[in-house]
Amino acid sequence: MIEEDHNDIALSIRDLAVGYRTGKQDLVILKNINLDLKHGELVCFMGPNGVGKSTLLRTMAGVQNPLSGKVIIDHMDLSAISTAELSTKMSLVLTDGINAGNMTGRELVGLGRYPYLGWRVDFSNNDLQKIEESIALARVSAYADKKVHELSDGQLQKMMIARALCQDTPVMILDEPTAHLDLNNRVAIINLLKDLTRKTGKSILIATHELDLALQSADRLWLAGHHVPVLSGFPEDMVLNGAIDKVFELKGFDLRTGQLKKKSLGKKVSLQGSGYQLLWTKNALERNGYEISNESEYGIVVNASKNLSWEVKHKGNVVTNTLEELINYLNTQQF
Amino acid sequence: MDRSHTIKLTLLLPLAILILFIINISLGSVSVPFDEVLNVLSGGEASKNSWTNIILNFRLPKATTAIAVGASLSISGLLMQTLFRNPLAGPFVLGISSGASLGVALLLLAGISITGSLVASGLTSWLVVSAASLGSGLVLLLVVIVSLRVRDSMTLLIIGLMFGSLTGAIVSILQFFSSGEEIQVYLFWTFGSLGGLNWDEITALLAIAGMGIMISFIMVKPLNALLLSENYARSMGINIKASRFWIIISTSLLAGSITAFCGPIAFIGIAMPHLTRLLFNTSNHKILIPAVAMSGVIVMLVCDIISQLPGSEHVLPINAITSLLGAPVVIWVILRRGSIKHSFSG
Incomplete structure (x- = not known):
C-alpha cells in the first residue's frame, strides 16, 4: 500500500492529443489535455457520449498510443514502460464480458496477483494475504466462495473491484462501473470506491454518466466536451x-x-408548512404545473401532525390525506 | 489447489489410465493369456514368440499412440476454446485439420510420383508428417492473422469453416485427377488410425507432442488471464501477442502432429474440454490442462479397445468410434451436470 500523501501526483497527462492514426492523416478526438491525478483522490471523468472519453482512457491504459504529448505514471513515461511493469502501476475494471463463470469469486480476485507471479502461478503467502485483504476491503467476503456465474451484476462488479484492488497498484481506472446496476448498487459501488481512496491512498478514476453520484462523492471532476479542452x-x-x-x-x-426546470401553467397557489413535508409538497405541486406564490386565492396548509394531511383554503375548506388527492382536487378547480 | 482435484489428478485418473492401458494391450484379434501379457509388459518373454512380437510391436505402439492422441487433441481443443473464447472452437472447426488434410492430399495425390521413390527408403511417413504440419500451421497462421483483424470470434469461426470448405474443394479437385490407388491411400489416412506406427515414428510423435504439451503448461498464466478478456489480460501484464503466438504454436504442434501421424481424428478436441470442465468444475488451466489430457487418454484407450472389436479380425476406423461413442456420453453429461454456458460467460 502507498503512503497517503495528497501532495503527490500519481499520474499526469501533459499536452496530450488522442485519436486514431489512419494512414497519413491523424484523426484527433481530444487535444491539449493537461490533467493530474493525485494520490488518494477519487476523480469522476464525465462527458457526453461520443466525446472521446474511451479513447482517452484507452490511451491512459497504454492500449492505444497518443498522437502527441505524454502520460506520466509514477514519474515514468507510459510509452517507455512494458506491459508487465505497467500492470504493477495501474489496474482496470472494464465493461468487457468475461468467460470466468466456473471460477469462484476468490479465484477471480486471485487473478489480480498475476503481475507478481511466475509461469507456474504459485501463490506465495503474501499473495494469499493480499487476496484476503482485498476481499475484505471490497466487502465481498459473503460471496467470495460462490461461482462467478452465481453472482448478481452488483456482486460481480464488486468482485472485479476486489480483483483490481488485489493488483495492488497506485492507480485504478474504472470504465462505467455502475452501468446496468440498480440504485442501491450504484450508490454502494461509488461509496466503496470513495472509501478505498481514503483507506488505501489509491488514485481512482471513474468514467461515468452518473452526474448526481459524481457530484456527491467525487473529489474532482474531469469534464470532456465537444470543442473544449478537458x-x-x-x-x-x-x-x-x-x-x-x-x-x-x-x-x-x-x-x-x-x-428539472418546471413548466408553470399560470396556476398559482400559496403554501404553508415546514420541513421535508413542505419540500415534497412543493415538488408535487411544481411537477404538476402549479406555481408557489403568496398572491393566490388558494392557500394550502401542510398539517404535519400525527396524520399527515393537506388543507386547501378557498371558498370552503377541503382536507386531503394524500398528495395525489390534493392534486386531483386542484385540477378540478377553475383558476 | 482443491483437495478433490488433487486426488482426481494424482490418483483416480492415472489409475484408470493404467488399468485401461493393460486392458487395451490384453485385447485384440489374437487372444493372449492375461498373465503372458503382464509378463511381456514387465520385460519378460511370452511362452510363444509371436505373442511377444504382437504385444511389443503391435499392441504396445498402438496403445502408446492412443495415449498421445488423447492427450494432444484434448489439450489443443482446450487451448483453442480459451483463446477464441468460444465453446465451439477446436482444431477441426478452425480448419487446422483441414489444413493438414490439404498438405497430405497435396503430397499423396499430387506428389505421389516424387514420394513413390521415397517409400522404399522409408521416408514417406516423415514427409506426410511434414506436409500435415505445414498445412495445419499455415491454416492456423491465417486464422491468427484474421483474428488480429476481427474482434468477433463468431466471424473467426465462420472463416475457419470457410478454410475447411476451401481445402475440401482443393482436395476434391486433386482426387478428381488422381488414380484410384492414390485416392485409397489418402482415404485410409482420413479414416484415422492409431496403429501402424513403428517405434521411431512413435518416438518422434511423442517428442513433438511432448513439446506442445510443455508449451501449454507454460501458458497456464496467460490462458487463465484470457478468461477475463484480452484487455484485462494485458492490464495484468500479459503480453497478448506473444501468448497468442505460443498458444497457436502449441496447438499446431499437438493437433498437427497427431493429424499427420494418425489422420484427422474427430470429436476428442471439442468434446473433452467441456467434459473435463464439467467433471472438475473449474476454469483454472493449471488443473484443466492435466485433467483434460488424462481424460482424453482414458477416452481414446476405451475407443481403441472398442474399435478393434475384441475377438474379431476387423478393426473399425477410430474416427467413427470416437464420435459414435463419445457424442452420446457428452450429451448425457451436459444434460445431467448442467449448462456448459457457465464456462463461457460471466
Missing part, C-alpha cells in the same frame, strides 16, 4: 461556474438548484 476542478465549482451545463448542454435541467 476541464478539471472541484465538482461544486464546476456547477457554479456553469462548466457542467456547457459540457453537457443541459436541456430542461437546472443544475444550480438540482431540479
Whole structure:
C-alpha cells in the first residue's frame, strides 16, 4: 500500500492529443489535455457520449498510443514502460464480458496477483494475504466462495473491484462501473470506491454518466466536451461556474438548484408548512404545473401532525390525506 | 489447489489410465493369456514368440499412440476454446485439420510420383508428417492473422469453416485427377488410425507432442488471464501477442502432429474440454490442462479397445468410434451436470 500523501501526483497527462492514426492523416478526438491525478483522490471523468472519453482512457491504459504529448505514471513515461511493469502501476475494471463463470469469486480476485507471479502461478503467502485483504476491503467476503456465474451484476462488479484492488497498484481506472446496476448498487459501488481512496491512498478514476453520484462523492471532476479542452476542478465549482451545463448542454435541467426546470401553467397557489413535508409538497405541486406564490386565492396548509394531511383554503375548506388527492382536487378547480 | 482435484489428478485418473492401458494391450484379434501379457509388459518373454512380437510391436505402439492422441487433441481443443473464447472452437472447426488434410492430399495425390521413390527408403511417413504440419500451421497462421483483424470470434469461426470448405474443394479437385490407388491411400489416412506406427515414428510423435504439451503448461498464466478478456489480460501484464503466438504454436504442434501421424481424428478436441470442465468444475488451466489430457487418454484407450472389436479380425476406423461413442456420453453429461454456458460467460 502507498503512503497517503495528497501532495503527490500519481499520474499526469501533459499536452496530450488522442485519436486514431489512419494512414497519413491523424484523426484527433481530444487535444491539449493537461490533467493530474493525485494520490488518494477519487476523480469522476464525465462527458457526453461520443466525446472521446474511451479513447482517452484507452490511451491512459497504454492500449492505444497518443498522437502527441505524454502520460506520466509514477514519474515514468507510459510509452517507455512494458506491459508487465505497467500492470504493477495501474489496474482496470472494464465493461468487457468475461468467460470466468466456473471460477469462484476468490479465484477471480486471485487473478489480480498475476503481475507478481511466475509461469507456474504459485501463490506465495503474501499473495494469499493480499487476496484476503482485498476481499475484505471490497466487502465481498459473503460471496467470495460462490461461482462467478452465481453472482448478481452488483456482486460481480464488486468482485472485479476486489480483483483490481488485489493488483495492488497506485492507480485504478474504472470504465462505467455502475452501468446496468440498480440504485442501491450504484450508490454502494461509488461509496466503496470513495472509501478505498481514503483507506488505501489509491488514485481512482471513474468514467461515468452518473452526474448526481459524481457530484456527491467525487473529489474532482474531469469534464470532456465537444470543442473544449478537458476541464478539471472541484465538482461544486464546476456547477457554479456553469462548466457542467456547457459540457453537457443541459436541456430542461437546472443544475444550480438540482431540479428539472418546471413548466408553470399560470396556476398559482400559496403554501404553508415546514420541513421535508413542505419540500415534497412543493415538488408535487411544481411537477404538476402549479406555481408557489403568496398572491393566490388558494392557500394550502401542510398539517404535519400525527396524520399527515393537506388543507386547501378557498371558498370552503377541503382536507386531503394524500398528495395525489390534493392534486386531483386542484385540477378540478377553475383558476 | 482443491483437495478433490488433487486426488482426481494424482490418483483416480492415472489409475484408470493404467488399468485401461493393460486392458487395451490384453485385447485384440489374437487372444493372449492375461498373465503372458503382464509378463511381456514387465520385460519378460511370452511362452510363444509371436505373442511377444504382437504385444511389443503391435499392441504396445498402438496403445502408446492412443495415449498421445488423447492427450494432444484434448489439450489443443482446450487451448483453442480459451483463446477464441468460444465453446465451439477446436482444431477441426478452425480448419487446422483441414489444413493438414490439404498438405497430405497435396503430397499423396499430387506428389505421389516424387514420394513413390521415397517409400522404399522409408521416408514417406516423415514427409506426410511434414506436409500435415505445414498445412495445419499455415491454416492456423491465417486464422491468427484474421483474428488480429476481427474482434468477433463468431466471424473467426465462420472463416475457419470457410478454410475447411476451401481445402475440401482443393482436395476434391486433386482426387478428381488422381488414380484410384492414390485416392485409397489418402482415404485410409482420413479414416484415422492409431496403429501402424513403428517405434521411431512413435518416438518422434511423442517428442513433438511432448513439446506442445510443455508449451501449454507454460501458458497456464496467460490462458487463465484470457478468461477475463484480452484487455484485462494485458492490464495484468500479459503480453497478448506473444501468448497468442505460443498458444497457436502449441496447438499446431499437438493437433498437427497427431493429424499427420494418425489422420484427422474427430470429436476428442471439442468434446473433452467441456467434459473435463464439467467433471472438475473449474476454469483454472493449471488443473484443466492435466485433467483434460488424462481424460482424453482414458477416452481414446476405451475407443481403441472398442474399435478393434475384441475377438474379431476387423478393426473399425477410430474416427467413427470416437464420435459414435463419445457424442452420446457428452450429451448425457451436459444434460445431467448442467449448462456448459457457465464456462463461457460471466
